[in-house]
Amino acid sequence: MKKLLNTLYVTSEGAVLRKDRQNVVVEIDGVERGRAPAHLLGQIVCFAQVTVSPPLMAFCAEGGISIAFLSMSGRFLARVEGPQSGNVLLRRAQHRRTEDPALALSVAQGVVAAKAANQRGVIRRALRDYGATMAAGARDTLDTTERRLSDAARLALSSPDLDSLRGQEGEAANAYFTAFPHLLRNPDFTFSGRNRRPPRDPVNAVLSLLYALLAQDCRAACEAQGLDPQMGFLHRDRPGRMSLALDLMEEFRAPLADRLCLSLFNRRQLGPRDFDAQDTGAVLLTDQGRDTLLKAWQERKRMPLRHPFFDETAPFGLFPHLQAQLLARHLRGELDGYPAWIWR
Known part of the structure:
Protein backbone atom coordinates (compact mmCIF):
# COMPACT_ATOMS: atom_id res chain seq x y z
CA MET A 1 0.00 0.00 0.00
CA LYS A 2 1.34 3.43 -0.96
CA LYS A 3 2.29 5.62 2.00
CA LEU A 4 0.24 8.79 2.46
CA LEU A 5 2.72 11.64 2.22
CA ASN A 6 2.08 15.02 3.77
CA THR A 7 1.22 18.23 1.96
CA LEU A 8 2.96 21.42 3.05
CA TYR A 9 0.55 24.37 2.79
CA VAL A 10 2.17 27.81 2.77
CA THR A 11 -0.39 30.57 3.34
CA SER A 12 1.69 33.47 4.71
CA GLU A 13 2.06 36.41 2.33
CA GLY A 14 5.70 37.01 1.47
CA ALA A 15 6.96 33.64 2.73
CA VAL A 16 10.19 32.28 1.25
CA LEU A 17 10.85 28.56 0.81
CA ARG A 18 14.39 27.24 0.58
CA LYS A 19 16.32 23.99 0.82
CA ASP A 20 18.50 23.11 3.80
CA ARG A 21 20.10 19.70 3.19
CA GLN A 22 17.11 17.30 3.07
CA ASN A 23 14.62 19.76 4.57
CA VAL A 24 12.20 22.36 3.24
CA VAL A 25 12.53 25.56 5.28
CA VAL A 26 9.87 28.30 5.50
CA GLU A 27 11.09 31.82 6.27
CA ILE A 28 9.09 35.01 6.84
CA ASP A 29 10.94 38.33 7.00
CA GLY A 30 14.22 36.45 7.20
CA VAL A 31 13.16 34.44 10.24
CA GLU A 32 12.72 30.66 10.06
CA ARG A 33 9.14 29.75 10.93
CA GLY A 34 9.19 26.05 10.18
CA ARG A 35 10.86 23.16 8.40
CA ALA A 36 9.73 19.80 7.09
CA PRO A 37 11.78 16.72 6.13
CA ALA A 38 11.49 16.33 2.36
CA HIS A 39 11.05 12.55 2.48
CA LEU A 40 7.72 13.04 4.27
CA LEU A 41 6.32 15.42 1.63
CA GLY A 42 4.29 14.54 -1.44
CA GLN A 43 3.56 18.09 -2.54
CA ILE A 44 3.84 21.76 -1.57
CA VAL A 45 0.87 24.09 -2.09
CA CYS A 46 1.55 27.84 -2.04
CA PHE A 47 -1.14 30.50 -1.71
CA ALA A 48 -0.64 34.04 -3.09
CA GLN A 49 2.81 35.68 -3.00
CA VAL A 50 5.22 32.93 -1.97
CA THR A 51 8.82 32.70 -3.21
CA VAL A 52 10.44 29.31 -3.86
CA SER A 53 14.22 29.22 -4.34
CA PRO A 54 15.59 27.63 -7.55
CA PRO A 55 17.64 25.03 -5.59
CA LEU A 56 14.49 23.92 -3.79
CA MET A 57 12.57 23.70 -7.09
CA ALA A 58 15.29 21.49 -8.56
CA PHE A 59 15.43 19.36 -5.41
CA CYS A 60 11.66 18.85 -5.40
CA ALA A 61 11.57 18.04 -9.12
CA GLU A 62 14.25 15.37 -8.69
CA GLY A 63 12.51 13.95 -5.61
CA GLY A 64 9.03 13.78 -7.12
CA ILE A 65 7.60 16.54 -4.90
CA SER A 66 5.24 18.76 -6.89
CA ILE A 67 4.82 22.47 -6.13
CA ALA A 68 1.42 24.04 -6.87
CA PHE A 69 0.62 27.76 -6.78
CA LEU A 70 -2.95 28.83 -5.99
CA SER A 71 -4.62 32.21 -5.59
CA MET A 72 -5.95 33.19 -2.17
CA SER A 73 -9.40 31.91 -3.23
CA GLY A 74 -7.95 28.54 -4.27
CA ARG A 75 -7.88 29.09 -8.05
CA PHE A 76 -5.11 27.07 -9.68
CA LEU A 77 -2.30 29.21 -11.11
CA ALA A 78 0.67 27.00 -11.89
CA ARG A 79 2.44 23.77 -11.05
CA VAL A 80 6.12 22.85 -10.99
CA GLU A 81 7.05 19.19 -11.36
CA GLY A 82 9.85 16.97 -12.59
CA PRO A 83 9.99 14.59 -15.56
CA GLN A 84 6.85 12.56 -16.20
CA SER A 85 7.01 8.92 -15.20
CA GLY A 86 4.87 6.07 -16.36
CA ASN A 87 4.56 3.57 -19.13
Missing part, protein backbone atom coordinates in the same frame (compact mmCIF):
# COMPACT_ATOMS: atom_id res chain seq x y z
CA VAL A 88 4.09 5.12 -22.57
CA LEU A 89 1.96 2.12 -23.54
CA LEU A 90 -0.46 2.93 -20.73
CA ARG A 91 -0.81 6.50 -21.98
CA ARG A 92 -1.35 5.32 -25.52
CA ALA A 93 -4.13 3.03 -24.30
CA GLN A 94 -5.64 5.94 -22.36
CA HIS A 95 -5.50 8.20 -25.42
CA ARG A 96 -7.15 5.59 -27.64
CA ARG A 97 -9.97 5.10 -25.13
CA THR A 98 -10.60 8.81 -24.57
CA GLU A 99 -10.55 9.64 -28.29
CA ASP A 100 -13.37 7.20 -29.05
CA PRO A 101 -16.65 8.29 -27.35
CA ALA A 102 -18.01 4.74 -27.48
CA LEU A 103 -14.95 3.35 -25.68
CA ALA A 104 -14.88 6.21 -23.17
CA LEU A 105 -18.53 5.76 -22.22
CA SER A 106 -18.18 2.82 -19.82
CA VAL A 107 -15.61 4.59 -17.61
CA ALA A 108 -17.62 7.82 -17.66
CA GLN A 109 -20.80 5.92 -16.73
CA GLY A 110 -19.10 4.50 -13.64
CA VAL A 111 -17.82 7.92 -12.60
CA VAL A 112 -21.23 9.61 -12.90
CA ALA A 113 -23.07 6.74 -11.20
CA ALA A 114 -20.62 6.84 -8.29
CA LYS A 115 -20.88 10.62 -8.02
CA ALA A 116 -24.68 10.51 -7.81
CA ALA A 117 -24.56 7.61 -5.33
CA ASN A 118 -22.07 9.47 -3.12
CA GLN A 119 -24.19 12.63 -3.22
CA ARG A 120 -27.11 10.44 -2.16
CA GLY A 121 -24.91 9.20 0.69
CA VAL A 122 -24.53 12.77 2.02
CA ILE A 123 -28.30 13.21 1.94
CA ARG A 124 -28.89 9.88 3.67
CA ARG A 125 -26.42 10.71 6.45
CA ALA A 126 -28.25 13.96 7.12
CA LEU A 127 -31.63 12.23 7.22
CA ARG A 128 -30.29 9.53 9.51
CA ASP A 129 -28.60 11.91 11.95
CA TYR A 130 -30.95 14.91 11.94
CA GLY A 131 -34.12 13.91 10.12
CA ALA A 132 -36.15 13.70 13.32
CA THR A 133 -35.37 17.33 14.20
CA MET A 134 -35.86 18.79 10.71
CA ALA A 135 -38.88 20.77 9.59
CA ALA A 136 -41.31 18.70 7.56
CA GLY A 137 -40.61 20.68 4.38
CA ALA A 138 -36.86 20.19 4.62
CA ARG A 139 -37.23 16.50 5.32
CA ASP A 140 -39.56 16.06 2.35
CA THR A 141 -37.11 17.89 0.08
CA LEU A 142 -34.25 15.65 1.17
CA ASP A 143 -36.38 12.51 0.75
CA THR A 144 -37.26 13.58 -2.79
CA THR A 145 -33.64 14.42 -3.60
CA GLU A 146 -32.46 11.08 -2.25
CA ARG A 147 -34.81 9.28 -4.64
CA ARG A 148 -33.80 11.48 -7.58
CA LEU A 149 -30.14 10.75 -6.97
CA SER A 150 -30.85 7.02 -6.73
CA ASP A 151 -32.56 7.22 -10.12
CA ALA A 152 -29.68 9.27 -11.52
CA ALA A 153 -27.12 6.67 -10.43
CA ARG A 154 -29.15 3.89 -12.03
CA LEU A 155 -29.82 5.77 -15.27
CA ALA A 156 -26.17 6.76 -15.64
CA LEU A 157 -25.21 3.12 -16.14
CA SER A 158 -27.55 2.82 -19.12
CA SER A 159 -26.82 6.16 -20.82
CA PRO A 160 -26.56 5.64 -24.60
CA ASP A 161 -23.82 8.24 -25.17
CA LEU A 162 -21.61 10.81 -23.46
CA ASP A 163 -23.86 13.79 -24.19
CA SER A 164 -26.84 12.09 -22.52
CA LEU A 165 -24.63 11.09 -19.61
CA ARG A 166 -23.39 14.65 -19.12
CA GLY A 167 -26.97 15.85 -19.13
CA GLN A 168 -27.92 13.34 -16.44
CA GLU A 169 -24.90 14.36 -14.37
CA GLY A 170 -25.96 18.02 -14.62
CA GLU A 171 -29.54 17.25 -13.55
CA ALA A 172 -28.30 15.23 -10.56
CA ALA A 173 -25.96 18.04 -9.51
CA ASN A 174 -28.79 20.57 -9.78
CA ALA A 175 -31.04 18.43 -7.57
CA TYR A 176 -28.26 17.93 -5.04
CA PHE A 177 -27.34 21.60 -4.69
CA THR A 178 -31.01 22.60 -4.56
CA ALA A 179 -31.27 20.46 -1.42
CA PHE A 180 -27.88 21.54 -0.04
CA PRO A 181 -29.27 24.49 2.00
CA HIS A 182 -31.24 22.01 4.12
CA LEU A 183 -27.97 20.35 5.16
CA LEU A 184 -26.68 23.55 6.75
CA ARG A 185 -27.56 23.81 10.45
CA ASN A 186 -25.71 27.04 11.23
CA PRO A 187 -28.14 30.01 11.18
CA ASP A 188 -25.27 32.42 10.48
CA PHE A 189 -24.90 31.12 6.92
CA THR A 190 -27.14 30.47 3.93
CA PHE A 191 -26.65 28.88 0.54
CA SER A 192 -28.65 29.82 -2.55
CA GLY A 193 -26.85 27.83 -5.21
CA ARG A 194 -23.41 27.06 -6.52
CA ASN A 195 -21.38 30.02 -7.79
CA ARG A 196 -17.66 30.52 -8.40
CA ARG A 197 -15.04 32.65 -10.16
CA PRO A 198 -15.39 34.37 -7.81
CA PRO A 199 -17.40 32.75 -5.01
CA ARG A 200 -20.01 35.19 -3.72
CA ASP A 201 -20.85 33.74 -0.32
CA PRO A 202 -18.97 31.91 2.45
CA VAL A 203 -20.26 28.42 1.61
CA ASN A 204 -19.19 28.73 -2.01
CA ALA A 205 -15.83 30.13 -0.91
CA VAL A 206 -15.21 27.00 1.15
CA LEU A 207 -16.46 24.63 -1.57
CA SER A 208 -14.27 26.29 -4.20
CA LEU A 209 -11.14 26.01 -2.10
CA LEU A 210 -11.84 22.39 -1.14
CA TYR A 211 -12.48 21.45 -4.77
CA ALA A 212 -9.20 23.12 -5.79
CA LEU A 213 -7.30 21.12 -3.17
CA LEU A 214 -9.04 17.90 -4.19
CA ALA A 215 -8.25 18.52 -7.86
CA GLN A 216 -4.55 18.86 -7.06
CA ASP A 217 -4.60 15.58 -5.11
CA CYS A 218 -6.36 13.81 -7.99
CA ARG A 219 -3.89 15.17 -10.52
CA ALA A 220 -1.02 13.90 -8.38
CA ALA A 221 -2.73 10.50 -8.17
CA CYS A 222 -3.05 10.29 -11.97
CA GLU A 223 0.58 11.23 -12.52
CA ALA A 224 1.80 8.79 -9.87
CA GLN A 225 0.19 5.94 -11.84
CA GLY A 226 1.63 7.13 -15.17
CA LEU A 227 -1.69 8.43 -16.50
CA ASP A 228 -2.10 11.62 -18.51
CA PRO A 229 -4.12 14.00 -16.30
CA GLN A 230 -5.21 16.05 -19.35
CA MET A 231 -7.05 13.28 -21.23
CA GLY A 232 -10.40 12.52 -19.58
CA PHE A 233 -13.37 10.29 -20.23
CA LEU A 234 -16.25 12.43 -18.94
CA HIS A 235 -14.87 15.97 -19.14
CA ARG A 236 -14.27 17.31 -22.62
CA ASP A 237 -10.76 18.21 -23.74
CA ARG A 238 -9.90 21.85 -23.26
CA PRO A 239 -6.48 23.56 -23.30
CA GLY A 240 -5.18 23.79 -19.76
CA ARG A 241 -7.90 21.56 -18.28
CA MET A 242 -6.77 18.47 -16.35
CA SER A 243 -9.78 16.49 -17.53
CA LEU A 244 -8.82 13.09 -16.13
CA ALA A 245 -8.10 14.57 -12.69
CA LEU A 246 -11.55 16.21 -12.81
CA ASP A 247 -13.09 12.87 -13.78
CA LEU A 248 -11.41 11.19 -10.83
CA MET A 249 -12.42 13.84 -8.32
CA GLU A 250 -16.14 13.48 -9.14
CA GLU A 251 -16.27 10.34 -6.97
CA PHE A 252 -14.83 12.27 -3.99
CA ARG A 253 -16.54 15.67 -4.17
CA ALA A 254 -19.49 14.76 -1.93
CA PRO A 255 -17.96 12.46 0.72
CA LEU A 256 -14.64 14.30 1.06
CA ALA A 257 -15.13 17.97 0.15
CA ASP A 258 -18.87 18.57 0.66
CA ARG A 259 -19.03 16.68 3.94
CA LEU A 260 -16.06 18.61 5.27
CA CYS A 261 -17.64 21.90 4.19
CA LEU A 262 -20.83 21.08 6.08
CA SER A 263 -18.89 19.99 9.16
CA LEU A 264 -16.90 23.22 9.27
CA PHE A 265 -20.09 25.29 9.29
CA ASN A 266 -22.36 23.02 11.33
CA ARG A 267 -19.77 22.51 14.07
CA ARG A 268 -19.08 26.25 14.01
CA GLN A 269 -15.41 25.75 13.27
CA LEU A 270 -15.89 28.59 10.78
CA GLY A 271 -17.80 31.75 11.67
CA PRO A 272 -18.59 35.10 10.03
CA ARG A 273 -15.26 36.50 11.22
CA ASP A 274 -13.45 33.97 9.01
CA PHE A 275 -14.65 35.57 5.76
CA ASP A 276 -13.88 38.82 4.02
CA ALA A 277 -16.29 40.40 1.50
CA GLN A 278 -14.48 42.20 -1.33
CA ASP A 279 -15.68 45.29 -3.19
CA THR A 280 -15.90 43.13 -6.33
CA GLY A 281 -18.57 40.93 -4.72
CA ALA A 282 -16.17 38.08 -4.06
CA VAL A 283 -16.12 36.46 -0.61
CA LEU A 284 -12.77 35.03 0.52
CA LEU A 285 -11.55 33.22 3.58
CA THR A 286 -9.37 35.20 5.96
CA ASP A 287 -5.94 33.87 6.87
CA GLN A 288 -7.35 32.39 10.07
CA GLY A 289 -10.29 30.82 8.26
CA ARG A 290 -8.05 29.30 5.61
CA ASP A 291 -5.75 27.85 8.27
CA THR A 292 -8.77 26.26 9.97
CA LEU A 293 -9.91 24.75 6.69
CA LEU A 294 -6.48 23.37 5.78
CA LYS A 295 -6.02 21.72 9.18
CA ALA A 296 -9.46 20.11 8.91
CA TRP A 297 -8.68 19.00 5.34
CA GLN A 298 -5.51 17.23 6.45
CA GLU A 299 -7.33 15.58 9.35
CA ARG A 300 -10.09 14.34 7.03
CA LYS A 301 -7.52 12.87 4.64
CA ARG A 302 -5.94 10.92 7.51
CA MET A 303 -9.29 9.32 8.45
CA PRO A 304 -9.07 5.51 7.92
CA LEU A 305 -11.58 3.84 5.61
CA ARG A 306 -11.87 0.38 4.15
CA HIS A 307 -11.64 0.21 0.38
CA PRO A 308 -14.15 -2.36 -0.93
CA PHE A 309 -12.13 -3.51 -3.94
CA PHE A 310 -8.75 -3.89 -2.22
CA ASP A 311 -10.42 -4.99 1.04
CA GLU A 312 -7.84 -2.98 2.98
CA THR A 313 -8.03 -0.04 5.33
CA ALA A 314 -6.22 3.08 4.14
CA PRO A 315 -6.26 6.82 4.89
CA PHE A 316 -9.04 8.60 2.99
CA GLY A 317 -6.45 10.77 1.28
CA LEU A 318 -5.02 7.71 -0.47
CA PHE A 319 -8.30 6.78 -2.14
CA PRO A 320 -7.69 8.91 -5.27
CA HIS A 321 -4.40 7.03 -5.71
CA LEU A 322 -6.17 3.70 -5.30
CA GLN A 323 -8.81 4.64 -7.88
CA ALA A 324 -6.14 5.88 -10.30
CA GLN A 325 -4.41 2.53 -9.87
CA LEU A 326 -7.64 0.68 -10.70
CA LEU A 327 -8.16 2.84 -13.78
CA ALA A 328 -4.60 2.11 -14.95
CA ARG A 329 -5.19 -1.62 -14.47
CA HIS A 330 -8.39 -1.40 -16.49
CA LEU A 331 -6.61 0.41 -19.33
CA ARG A 332 -3.86 -2.22 -19.34
CA GLY A 333 -6.50 -4.93 -19.70
CA GLU A 334 -6.07 -6.39 -16.23
CA LEU A 335 -9.65 -5.50 -15.22
CA ASP A 336 -12.71 -5.86 -17.45
CA GLY A 337 -14.19 -2.60 -16.17
CA TYR A 338 -13.32 0.38 -14.03
CA PRO A 339 -14.69 -0.14 -10.49
CA ALA A 340 -15.70 3.38 -9.43
CA TRP A 341 -15.70 4.02 -5.69
CA ILE A 342 -19.02 4.29 -3.88
CA TRP A 343 -19.04 5.59 -0.32
CA ARG A 344 -20.63 3.21 2.16
